[in-house]
Amino acid sequence: PAAAASRVRNDAREDGETMASMDRHTKCFFKKTRKGQIKKVVKEHYVRDDIACEPDGGWGEGCCIVIDTNVALHQMDFLDVAATDGVLRNMIVLQTVLEEVKHRNLSVYKRLKTMVQTGGRNVFVFANEHHADTHSNALPGESPNDRNDRCIRVAAAWFERQLQGEHTVELVTNDRECRSRALEQGLKCHTVYEWAKINLPPKYLENIAQTGEGEGAPGVDGATDGKEGFCYPAHLSAEQIQEGVRAGRLVVGTLHMARDNATEGWVVPQADLAGAKGAASKDQDTGSGSRDVLVSGRMSLNRATELDKIVVEVLPQSQWRAPKLTIADDIDDEEKEGKDAASKPPPVVDPKDLRKTGKVVGIMRRSWRPYCGSIETQQNGRDKHVLFVPVSKQFPKIRIFTRQAAELANKRILVSIDSWDETSKFPTGHYVRTLGDIGNIECESQVILIEHDVCVREFAPAVYRCLPKVGPNGEWDVPEEEAAKRVDLRGEEYRVCSIDPPGCKDIDDALHVRPLPPGPDGRQRVEVGVHIADVTHFVNADSAIDVEGKFRGTSVYLVQKRIDMLPKLLTTDLCSLRGNVDRLSFSCVWILDTQTAEILDVKFHKSVIRSVSAMSYAAAQTIIDDKNDETPLATDLRLMLSITKKLRTKRTERGALSLASPEVRFELDRETHDPINVSMYEHKETNGMVEEMMLLANMSVATKIHQHFPNCAMLRRHPAPPPANFEPLRKVVEALGFELDSVSNKSLALSLDKIVLPGNDMANKLIRIMATRSMCQASYFGSGDTSAAGDFSHYGLAAPIYTHFTSPIRRYADVVVHRLLSASIGLTELPESLRDAAGCKDVADHLNHRHRMAQFAGRASTDLHSHVFFKDRVAEEEAYVMRVRKNGVVVIIPRLGLESPVIFEASKGYQLDKDTMGLTSTSAPAIRVLDRVQVRIQVQTSVSHRSNLKLTLLEVFGGVYSSATSTGAGKSAGKGKRASDGGEDEENAAKKMKSSQAK
Numbered sequence: 001p002a003a004a005a006s007r008v009r010n011d012a013r014e015d016g017e018t019m020a021s022m023d024r025h026t027k028c029f030f031k032k033t034r035k036g037q038i039k040k041v042v043k044e045h046y047v048r049d050d051i052a053c054e055p056d057g058g059w060g061e062g063c064c065i066v067i068d069t070n071v072a073l074h075q076m077d078f079l080d081v082a083a084t085d086g087v088l089r090n091m092i093v094l095q096t097v098l099e100e101v102k103h104r105n106l107s108v109y110k111r112l113k114t115m116v117q118t119g120g121r122n123v124f125v126f127a128n129e130h131h132a133d134t135h136s137n138a139l140p141g142e143s144p145n146d147r148n149d150r151c152i153r154v155a156a157a158w159f160e161r162q163l164q165g166e167h168t169v170e171l172v173t174n175d176r177e178c179r180s181r182a183l184e185q186g187l188k189c190h191t192v193y194e195w196a197k198i199n200l201p202p203k204y205l206e207n208i209a210q211t212g213e214g215e216g217a218p219g220v221d222g223a224t225d226g227k228e229g230f231c232y233p234a235h236l237s238a239e240q241i242q243e244g245v246r247a248g249r250l251v252v253g254t255l256h257m258a259r260d261n262a263t264e265g266w267v268v269p270q271a272d273l274a275g276a277k278g279a280a281s282k283d284q285d286t287g288s289g290s291r292d293v294l295v296s297g298r299m300s301l302n303r304a305t306e307l308d309k310i311v312v313e314v315l316p317q318s319q320w321r322a323p324k325l326t327i328a329d330d331i332d333d334e335e336k337e338g339k340d341a342a343s344k345p346p347p348v349v350d351p352k353d354l355r356k357t358g359k360v361v362g363i364m365r366r367s368w369r370p371y372c373g374s375i376e377t378q379q380n381g382r383d384k385h386v387l388f389v390p391v392s393k394q395f396p397k398i399r400i401f402t403r404q405a406a407e408l409a410n411k412r413i414l415v416s417i418d419s420w421d422e423t424s425k426f427p428t429g430h431y432v433r434t435l436g437d438i439g440n441i442e443c444e445s446q447v448i449l450i451e452h453d454v455c456v457r458e459f460a461p462a463v464y465r466c467l468p469k470v471g472p473n474g475e476w477d478v479p480e481e482e483a484a485k486r487v488d489l490r491g492e493e494y495r496v497c498s499i500d501p502p503g504c505k506d507i508d509d510a511l512h513v514r515p516l517p518p519g520p521d522g523r524q525r526v527e528v529g530v531h532i533a534d535v536t537h538f539v540n541a542d543s544a545i546d547v548e549g550k551f552r553g554t555s556v557y558l559v560q561k562r563i564d565m566l567p568k569l570l571t572t573d574l575c576s577l578r579g580n581v582d583r584l585s586f587s588c589v590w591i592l593d594t595q596t597a598e599i600l601d602v603k604f605h606k607s608v609i610r611s612v613s614a615m616s617y618a619a620a621q622t623i624i625d626d627k628n629d630e631t632p633l634a635t636d637l638r639l640m641l642s643i644t645k646k647l648r649t650k651r652t653e654r655g656a657l658s659l660a661s662p663e664v665r666f667e668l669d670r671e672t673h674d675p676i677n678v679s680m681y682e683h684k685e686t687n688g689m690v691e692e693m694m695l696l697a698n699m700s701v702a703t704k705i706h707q708h709f710p711n712c713a714m715l716r717r718h719p720a721p722p723p724a725n726f727e728p729l730r731k732v733v734e735a736l737g738f739e740l741d742s743v744s745n746k747s748l749a750l751s752l753d754k755i756v757l758p759g760n761d762m763a764n765k766l767i768r769i770m771a772t773r774s775m776c777q778a779s780y781f782g783s784g785d786t787s788a789a790g791d792f793s794h795y796g797l798a799a800p801i802y803t804h805f806t807s808p809i810r811r812y813a814d815v816v817v818h819r820l821l822s823a824s825i826g827l828t829e830l831p832e833s834l835r836d837a838a839g840c841k842d843v844a845d846h847l848n849h850r851h852r853m854a855q856f857a858g859r860a861s862t863d864l865h866s867h868v869f870f871k872d873r874v875a876e877e878e879a880y881v882m883r884v885r886k887n888g889v890v891v892i893i894p895r896l897g898l899e900s901p902v903i904f905e906a907s908k909g910y911q912l913d914k915d916t917m918g919l920t921s922t923s924a925p926a927i928r929v930l931d932r933v934q935v936r937i938q939v940q941t942s943v944s945h946r947s948n949l950k951l952t953l954l955e956v957f958g959g960v961y962s963s964a965t966s967t968g969a970g971k972s973a974g975k976g977k978r979a980s981d982g983g984e985d986e987e988n989a990a991k992k993m994k995s996s997q998a999k
Contacts, residue, residue: 049132053162055124064090064163065195066156068173069100069148075192076111077370077416077432078207083115087200089122090167092159095129096151117460128155149178156187170195174211206402206431209418232302232422235362241311250311250361251293257306257394264324265301267293267312267358293358296321302360303420303427306394311362322353325912326887327901353914368417370432371395372447374945375408387426388415389944391447398429410438410945412447438945441673444864445558452857453849455552459567462544467569476574478582482537483608489531490582490610495636496531498577499690502616505572506555506562508533508809510611511693513640516591524594528643530697531585531609533575535808536818539566541831546815550843553850555810558861559666560673564810571809579614586818588697588805597646602700604825620686641685644692651695655746655798659775660768664862664897666869675869680897694806695797701821702803706792708824711784712840714816715803718778718794720745725774731917732770732929736763745795762894766880766930769892780804780813780844780851784837813847866898867939867947874938876954881931884919886912889927891935891951902935902951925956932957 028042072079072093082088093116102109116123128134134155138147153171160169170188172195173179182189190198193208236244244250257265269291293312295301304310373390376397386405388398391412398415402408412435420427435450436443449456470476489496489512498510509532516525539546549565556563564571577583584606591601613633615623623634624641652658663681668674705713726742733740738755741747752771757763775796783792794802805821808814816834823830833839879891887910888903904910910919910927918928927933933956940950 045129047130047132047135051127051131053126053159059163059167060089060122062089062199063168063170064092064159066092066094066152066159066169066171067097068152068171068175068178069097069104070175071172071192072097072101072112073105073108074174074209074211074418076108076115077209077430078192078196078204080111080115081207081433082196082200082204083122085204086122087204091123092155093123093125094152094155095125095127096148096155098125099129100148114457126155126159128158131158134158149175149181153178153182153185153187156182157185160187202403206400206404207433209416209430210401210428211418230423230425232299233359233361234422235302235360236311241362241364244313244361245311250313251358252309252311252364253293255295255301255304255306255308255310255360256292258324260327260393261324262394262396263298263301264294264296265304265306267295267310269293292356294321294323294355295358295360296323298425300357300359303422304360304363305366305368305396305417305427306392307367308363309365309367310360311364312358313361314356314358317354320354320357323355325885327885327890327903369453370414370416370450371398371429372412372414372435372450374410374412374438375402375405377409377943388413388429389946390415391946392451393946397426399424399426400429400431402431408434412436412438412443414450439947441560441864441868445561445861448558448857448860448864449556449563452556452853452860454556454563454853454857456563459548460544463548463567466538466540466543466545467567468538468574470569470574474569474573478584478608482584483582485606486584487587487605487607489529489585489587489607494529494609495633496529496609496611497613497615497633497636498579498611499615499617499620499686502618504616505576506564506809507577507614508535508575508807509690509694510577510585510609511640511690513636513643515594515639519600523600525600526592526594526639526643527589528592528640528693529587529589530693530806531577531587531607532697532806532814532818533577533809534584534586534606534818535566535570535575535815536586536822537584537606538570538574539815541819542833549812549815550846553812553847554854556854556857558858559675559865560668560861565812566809575809577609577611577614579611582608582610585609586821588700590696590700592643594643597643597650599700604701604704604821606822606827617684617686617690621684624686637686640693641689644689647692647696648688651798652749655744655749657745657749657771657796657798658752658768659772659796660765661772662769662892662894662897662899664866666862666865675865678866678869678896678898680895695799698803698805699797699799699801701805701817702799702801704824705803705817705820706783706801709783709820709830711782711837712835713783713803713820714780714813714840714844715783715792715801716778716780716794716813717792717802718796719776719791720793720795721774721776725776726771728917729767729770729774731915733767735916735928736930745798762880762932763930766882766892770882770929777852779848782837782840782844785841785844811847812850813844816843866896866949870937870939870949871947874936876934876936879933879935879951881927881929881933884912884917884927884929886910889919889933889953891933893935893937898949900937900949900951902933902953904953925958927956928958 028040031039031041033039067079079088079091083091093112098109098112101112116125126134128151134151136147136151136154138144142150152173156169156171163169168188170190171179171182172190172192173182174191179189179191193205196204196208241250245252251267251269253267253269255265255267293314295304295312371388371390371392373388376387376389384401384403384405385399386402388400390396390398398417400415408431414432414435415429416432417427417429435446438444446456448454468476493514494512495514496510496512498507500507509530512527512529512531514527516527519525539549545566552565555565555571566575575583577585585608587605587607587609589603589605590599592599620637623629623631624637626634648656665679665681666675667677667679669676702713702715706715721742723742726740726748730740730742733751733755736755736757739751741751748771752764752768755764755767778794778796792801793799803817804811804813805817806814808818819828819831819834822828877893877895879893881889882892882899883890885901887906888901890899890901892899904924908921908924910921910924912919916928918926920926934954936952936954938950938952939947941947
């Protein structure tokens with residue numbers, strides 16, 4: 001009777017006539033704030049008896065299942081796939097489970113929350129902590145974990161009573177103790193594997209994680225590595241690790257694997273991650289810092305993988321090793337090693353090449369994620385335990401169980417790691433899903449996005465609800481009341497225009513210039529304006545669309561597609577500053593001295609603009625070059641070009657660097673999107689003109705927001721490289737007969753300008769590419785970040801302070817800066833979330849990660865299309881040597897803008913001389929950095945389905961060093977290619993990708 005009285009159904013409360021009973025409980029606890037203060041927090045907890053116990057529309061067919069926390073944490077792939085396919089119905093997710101998952105793994109919580117929101121009737125969340133019959137306080141001496149398990153069993157029993165005669169209720173858990181107690185209470189209870197085997201088709205069993213917790217799961221005990229007695233060293237206990245760290249014997253840090261080797265990596269100490277004082281020098285060969293610890297060999301890595309937070313023991317100096325300076329020939333080198341590198345005697349090396357070496361003794365936090373790859377070819381086709389080979393060479397092979405090995409043989413699939421036991425050579429994982437056919441561009445592009453953590457999910461309905469209403473054909477006009485609040489720049493005297501790559505749709509910047517009457521002092525003046533899409537008018541702080549934009553961080557540009565940070569209605573329409581339509585913008589307007597480009601005044605305001613023309617770089621250049629074109633627009637463009645050249649000259653005099661990097665442009669087939677031509681990206685004067693205006697806006701805005709918000713301004717810095725970074729470049733420059741002065745950015749720029757070789761136009765450009773590789777990475781930071789130590793300068797741009805303001809459509813950092821600038825000029829209040837220095841640092845760290853991943857994804861897309869282009873053709877091209885290794889060289893092909901290794905056969909007998917940056921042999925021509933060579937290009941694919949460009953050396957022309965002897969170091973130099981933000985042309989990088997897409 002009591003249970004019947006408390007039963008709540010959706011139709012049990014009619015017209016609100018029955019008042020629900022409600023009880024109040026008080027929770028009291030103490031909380032430590034970011035500033036170290038201890039605060040007492042009192043929360044009231046209400047329980048009631050009128051909470052719905054079934055989803056809207058009722059339950060579906062079949063039994064209802066209640067999952068526990070461990071199932072949610074470890075079996076999300078299985079739950080997600082089964083729920084998406086509609087075979088998993090009536091899953092009950094308790095509030096207790098949601099809260100515990102959120103506390104233990106935020107990433108899994110977000111996946112679970114997304115599944116709940118999109119699961120419809122298949123997934124039902126029940127607030128058991130607020131229902132009078134299912135809420136339960138902790139018993140004396142009961143641990144939080146035991147209390148949560150008891151709450152789950154109580155809720156399962158309650159549902160069984162409520163749904164008696166209509167649906168069976170089963171508790172699904174892999175926890176042996178919880179399952180045992182549930183069976184004692186008379187509950188129906190199964191492991192995940194048992195329940196799936198009874199209720200689902202067999203193929204879904206392969207999605208179950210092999211954690212070893214579930215009885216009867218395949219592959220947990222059946223897999224062998226084919227190596228009797230294989231065993232990794234045991235990890236130290238938590239107590240031993242704490243004692244070792246305190247004593248200084250152990251180092252805690254993050255593991256970064258070599259990009260082409262799963263058996264060698266570097267540990268970045270935790271102090272450096274937190275921002276140790278002084279920039280650590282960077283090894284040009286390995287990318288490691290001077291304070292990093294080398295970990296070499298499978299046994300020394302001891303089951304650690306990329307980005308794991310690990311504990312290492314530094315070995316005695318007599319056991320230190322030198323990093324491998326060879327080019328990985330094939331993905332299958334991992335198996336060709338035979339014995340682990342740690343068991344071999346270390347080779348004889350120059351003592352100065354030895355690096356601090358350690359071994360992993362503990363893993364504090366795993367960074368496992370789903371991995372893309374393919375199944376290794378099996379000799380025994382009936383074997384259900386197969387090896388999965390990740391596409392990234394940074395990760396080891398993974399052993400999985402599958403009944404469909406034959407069907408997956410030529411597919412890209414997704415696999416997750418479940419565990420890695422001491423006695424297993426490889427980790428154990430499970431199949432998640434199939435991505436597509438190996439070699440297909442769309443499938444391989446999807447692999448790139450997953451591997452680089454790019455969010456590709458559809459925008460949620462809550463995001464779309466944040467968008468403004470538009471007409472049936474997308475019509476939208478600037479509201480009159482909004483226009484009245486802004487500066488109107490739609491008059492004839494403002495010829496606002498935009499200049500972008502051809503076919504660009506997300507136009508986020510526009511320009512204008514107009515001569516002014518002389519000032520009171522008689523100086524000739526000109527007004528120049530930069531107008532940026534006012535994205536924050538449509539994206540309110542902390543709204544659903546803002547949260548999504550922050551999470552994505554940046555738009556990602558692949559060769560053939562763009563993954564937007566914001567919905568397309570904003571990126572390609574309402575925020576795109578298209579020609580001949582009214583648009584909202586945030587403007588920076590300067591008054592400059594026409595003769596010197598000195599800034600006389602600067603103003604910031606929100607405005608309404610109407611662009612008179614949306615031009616491509618080539619179209620704008622044609623207008624400028626046409627001397628017969630005397631239209632007002634042509635006059636404006638020539639005046640702006642003149643002004644920006646003076647601005648660039650002033651920056652160069654301050655020490656701004658003109659660097660270079662190889663840039664590739666693809667021409668794609670309109671139907672198949674396959675590459676049909678590849679070439680170097682061509683820069684025009686208009687590229688530099690637009691870039692110079694964007695740099696001016698970013699520097700001016702940075703100064704403004706830092707003046708008003710000295711502790712929470714979002715800035716971007718580029719630290720000066722440590723002197724050791726320039727050593728490889730210095731050796732090359734000195735071999736050419738020149739000197740490299742890297743004391744400051746200005747002295748470096750002057751040194752680079754002097755390196756000119758008669759008859760070799762490529763030499764200076766190649767040297768600048770090498771200089772780019774010596775730079776540190778530019779990054780976002782909060783001005784209140786103590787690790788910044790007051791150094792806000794941008795080394796590459798010679799700017800004392802810098803930020804990103806000019807691309808809010810594609811960069812969330814710019815959205816933050818727009819809000820800071822708006823608050824700086826008194827238009828809006830600064831959101832509370834941006835006032836906290838610690839919070840600003842968290843956002844900056846997140847955006848730095850997203851920015852890096854977007855860059856890597858773009859480069860990987862370029863590599864993919866290069867492989868597709870050369871798949872069925874063989875070409876011979878002229879190339880230049882950029883780096884030398886023990887077993888080959890890395891060359892750049894100027895005509896194509898491609899960079900790739902050339903691996904030599906052992907019979908060539910080449911010896912590496914790091915002092916002269918060259919290779920010598922008694923049976924082959926000597927090779928040095930910058931030598932001109934002829935190579936043959938083709939594509940090779942390994943048995944593990946990894947493809948790469950295979951370059952074969954045909955001829956060594958040399959000649960660079962001999963021509964250098966007659967030049968001297970004092971010759972005048974040609975101009976550098978362009979200004980660059982720390983080796984990355986940030987204002988034009990995305991536009992180059994847009995250009996490839998448009999082409």
